[in-house]
Amino acid sequence: MYRILKKQPLTSQVVLMEVEAPFVAGKCLPGQFIILRVNEQGERIPLTIADYNREKGSVTIIFQVVGKTTKLLSQVEEGGYISDFVGPLGSPSETEGFSRVAVIGGGLGCAIAYPQAKAIFQTGAQVDLIAGFRSKDFVILEEEMKACSTRFFLMSDDGSAGEKGLVTNKLEELILAGADYDRVIAIGPLVMMKFVSLLTKKYNIKTIVSMNPVMIDGTGMCGGCRLTVDGQTKFACVDGPDFDGHLVDFDEAIRRSKMYSHQERQSLENHACRMEGMK
Amino acid sequence: MDINKKTPMPEQPPEKRNKNFKEVALGYTEEMAKQEAMRCLNCKHQPCVSGCPVNVKIPEFIEMVKKGDFGGAYEKILETNSLPAVCGRVCPQENQCEARCVRAIKGEPVGIGRLERFVADWAMEHLFDKAQPAPSNGHRVAILGAGPAGLTCAGDLARLGYDVTIFEAFHQAGGVLVYGIPEFRLPKAIVAAEIEKLKEKGVKIQLNVVAGRSVLVDELLEQGYEAVFIGTGAGLPSFMNIEGENLNGVYSANEYLTRINLMKAYQDGFDTPIMKASRVAVVGGGNVAMDAARCAKRMGADVTVVYRRSEEEMPARKEEIHHAKEEGIQFKMLCSPVRILGDENGWVTGMECVEMELGEPDASGRRRPVEKPDSLFTLPVDSVIIAIGTSPNPILKQTTKGLQTDKRGCILVDEDTGLTSLTGVYAGGDAVTGAATVILAMGAGKQAAKAIHEFIKKKEKA
Ligand SMILES: Cc1cc2nc3c(=O)[nH]c(=O)nc-3n(C[C@H](O)[C@H](O)[C@H](O)COP(=O)(O)OP(=O)(O)OC[C@H]3O[C@@H](n4cnc5c(N)ncnc54)[C@H](O)[C@@H]3O)c2cc1C
Ligand SMILES: Cc1cc2nc3c(=O)[nH]c(=O)nc-3n(C[C@H](O)[C@H](O)[C@H](O)COP(=O)(O)OP(=O)(O)OC[C@H]3O[C@@H](n4cnc5c(N)ncnc54)[C@H](O)[C@@H]3O)c2cc1C
Ligand code: SF4
Ligand code: SF4
Numbered sequence A: 001m002y003r004i005l006k007k008q009p010l011t012s013q014v015v016l017m018e019v020e021a022p023f024v025a026g027k028c029l030p031g032q033f034i035i036l037r038v039n040e041q042g043e044r045i046p047l048t049i050a051d052y053n054r055e056k057g058s059v060t061i062i063f064q065v066v067g068k069t070t071k072l073l074s075q076v077e078e079g080g081y082i083s084d085f086v087g088p089l090g091s092p093s094e095t096e097g098f099s100r101v102a103v104i105g106g107g108l109g110c111a112i113a114y115p116q117a118k119a120i121f122q123t124g125a126q127v128d129l130i131a132g133f134r135s136k137d138f139v140i141l142e143e144e145m146k147a148c149s150t151r152f153f154l155m156s157d158d159g160s161a162g163e164k165g166l167v168t169n170k171l172e173e174l175i176l177a178g179a180d181y182d183r184v185i186a187i188g189p190l191v192m193m194k195f196v197s198l199l200t201k202k203y204n205i206k207t208i209v210s211m212n213p214v215m216i217d218g219t220g221m222c223g224g225c226r227l228t229v230d231g232q233t234k235f236a237c238v239d240g241p242d243f244d245g246h247l248v249d250f251d252e253a254i255r256r257s258k259m260y261s262h263q264e265r266q267s268l269e270n271h272a273c274r275m276e277g278m279k
Numbered sequence B: 001m002d003i004n005k006k007t008p009m010p011e012q013p014p015e016k017r018n019k020n021f022k023e024v025a026l027g028y029t030e031e032m033a034k035q036e037a038m039r040c041l042n043c044k045h046q047p048c049v050s051g052c053p054v055n056v057k058i059p060e061f062i063e064m065v066k067k068g069d070f071g072g073a074y075e076k077i078l079e080t081n082s083l084p085a086v087c088g089r090v091c092p093q094e095n096q097c098e099a100r101c102v103r104a105i106k107g108e109p110v111g112i113g114r115l116e117r118f119v120a121d122w123a124m125e126h127l128f129d130k131a132q133p134a135p136s137n138g139h140r141v142a143i144l145g146a147g148p149a150g151l152t153c154a155g156d157l158a159r160l161g162y163d164v165t166i167f168e169a170f171h172q173a174g175g176v177l178v179y180g181i182p183e184f185r186l187p188k189a190i191v192a193a194e195i196e197k198l199k200e201k202g203v204k205i206q207l208n209v210v211a212g213r214s215v216l217v218d219e220l221l222e223q224g225y226e227a228v229f230i231g232t233g234a235g236l237p238s239f240m241n242i243e244g245e246n247l248n249g250v251y252s253a254n255e256y257l258t259r260i261n262l263m264k265a266y267q268d269g270f271d272t273p274i275m276k277a278s279r280v281a282v283v284g285g286g287n288v289a290m291d292a293a294r295c296a297k298r299m300g301a302d303v304t305v306v307y308r309r310s311e312e313e314m315p316a317r318k319e320e321i322h323h324a325k326e327e328g329i330q331f332k333m334l335c336s337p338v339r340i341l342g343d344e345n346g347w348v349t350g351m352e353c354v355e356m357e358l359g360e361p362d363a364s365g366r367r368r369p370v371e372k373p374d375s376l377f378t379l380p381v382d383s384v385i386i387a388i389g390t391s392p393n394p395i396l397k398q399t400t401k402g403l404q405t406d407k408r409g410c411i412l413v414d415e416d417t418g419l420t421s422l423t424g425v426y427a428g429g430d431a432v433t434g435a436a437t438v439i440l441a442m443g444a445g446k447q448a449a450k451a452i453h454e455f456i457k458k459k460e461k462a
């Protein structure tokens, strides 16, 4: 059992939790993730390690309530326990040896982009952080991201927070204004990562994306997380989750991400119905 | 009764069992067990024993069954085999103990596996004594992976008084016994009971720890574990590298079986989603393919097993092929997939195959299948499960400096001791051999436990 040391809502749909997990905290690096189960009947879901404290033996996760498991997780209170928490999984991100980097976070992707930006910023590199959200109600981690970037750009689809526009608009503007990036890191919805990659390909800037396919074991055992990169099959949980955005087959990944959407909706609806019944 | 035939074992009828996940074979009654035991000739030279990788004292335990001393028989088996309820069910006895049985010369061999299973089940029902931990000898050993290899090694060392901790990546111990082999062949309650016994003996199991990520081998040695045993299995699934393999509805057998067995996708109340396919093709001819096919059948699909060679060459146990056929699973032998077809949304619609014929024998002695000209045809299916083999997971190799492996990623060990290229680090089971059998993994765990004991004793004297 793993204890929830701290729980803090960031928006109405996004929650931060600090979990006691010494085995994970002792080893983890930015870019790695964990897999958890809330209870004995639960599904295994992957979440990125947003932060960690080695002395305390704790790991911070930030998650959005999108379906049944994340909903259940959001209902566990501070001091409560979840049944499984395994990691760190995946390969750490490359964070060293850069001088000018653009980090792009789309929506919840900011939770994954933030620890990477922080690690790169700490090496002394210049970090331009572009964070895009649907509207001001969805903005998370604004202060934290500002604190670990040289320049911070907040974008929203409707203009209700920061500038109106897409992250790709801002990125292209910065590139054209002469920001000479040696690396772009894009983390967010598949569609966003696809368009960032298409854009940077045009300008020939190496781009790393963080892929988040459905996972079960997270150790390279099931092959469920496979994607095509440069024409080859890769397992996101061991070979990734970071990949060269110019080589990823995004269209296939988008198709595969829809594999269980119907059943998941049902599982959440059933769950909601049962919850209603208990009132 | 025909003395040349095994006493039959009651089974669920095929048309009923292919709709449920309950155990297929129901086990002997006491009378049936005694009757079958009577067939054993108690041979002086004991050929059967040498066919068993852990040398179960077969005639001795069968003698006790004859006399109705089932408790004694259980003790006798436990002397060399720590998971008898499992082995009695899943050992390929026809190639091992039973293959050497004298009775097999004129008829069917003695049902050694069935008797072993009976004795173990009887003990589970009637013997309630908790095992006591052996007095501690003050030495600590770490075991990586809680499959049959790791569990056996841990059990043997605990019996000698070692303080043993198993580190397991999953949220449940048992390895392939829990996430691979389905409930209807090996009820999970039995695996859980065997693991409970090990815990009573003092073995500690630390779940949710991925060796090579959460802990490293050299760290364990620094932290005071005097030896490490690697039993992490062969979990990395192979794919065919043909077009369409990443379409929606294509699974590795590992993913499919894990979703069903470990995550219980077939039970209400569990959250794991699984696609409900109506027509499934399973590619492969081993136990894994049979299990995947029989699971898919139970999930309500029409199932066809597609295999490159002929039935003769199928590596699956004969009994499993027979069971699968009884349950209404189709077999397409001498047939090889070339491409998986999908619709505009990326869902599987069919699999293109070619027919094969057997040519000259290859290096393994099996006749090599070659493609028949103009034999391309399409199998209309909406799901494909690929069960063509696995190789060891690369995580440990990548994170353990100096650990030597072969080209396939199998850990290299000394044959007699299981010692790897690193001092104090031993390995065994599928991580060394590639996908093999439960009993061979257990044998390797045993051998390593013995070697670790000698290694630590020697160190102590020095
Ligand atoms: C490496 C990785 C890192 C991730 N990091 C974060 C993070 O830091 N914060 C965060 O909020 N989310 C993260 N996710 C996504 C998160 O795992 C899903 O939101 C979560 O699994 C949803 O589960 P659910 O039961 O609540 O929703 P469901 O109703 O089951 O599904 C909702 C959505 O989540 C996806 N999903 C469902 N199950 C899985 C699974 N086992 N693996 C991956 N995706 C799944 C589905 O494709 C679907 O689109 C990450 C995913 C991966 C692969
Ligand atoms: C579907 C299926 C059916 C089978 N049917 C039969 C049969 O009928 N008869 C038979 O004899 N054999 C059968 N086998 C083969 C048999 O199950 C295996 O040979 C045997 O389980 C190997 O044992 P093992 O202990 O080496 O590895 P495994 O059983 O694979 O156990 C390895 C364990 O290590 C864990 N692990 C992996 N990596 C790490 C890590 N980095 N850190 C910590 N833990 C880790 C895994 O989660 C797992 O629990 C079957 C296999 C499958 C897949
Ligand atoms: S362990 Fe397996 S091979 Fe050995 S006697 Fe039992 S069934 Fe036969
Ligand atoms: S070979 Fe067969 S008959 Fe002889 S002792 Fe072994 S089991 Fe009994």
Ligand code: FES
Residues within 6 Å of the ligand: A214, A215, A216, A217, A218, A219, A220, A221, A222, A223, A224, A225, A226, A235, A236, A237, A238
């Ligand atoms: S999650 Fe199973 S192989 Fe990656």
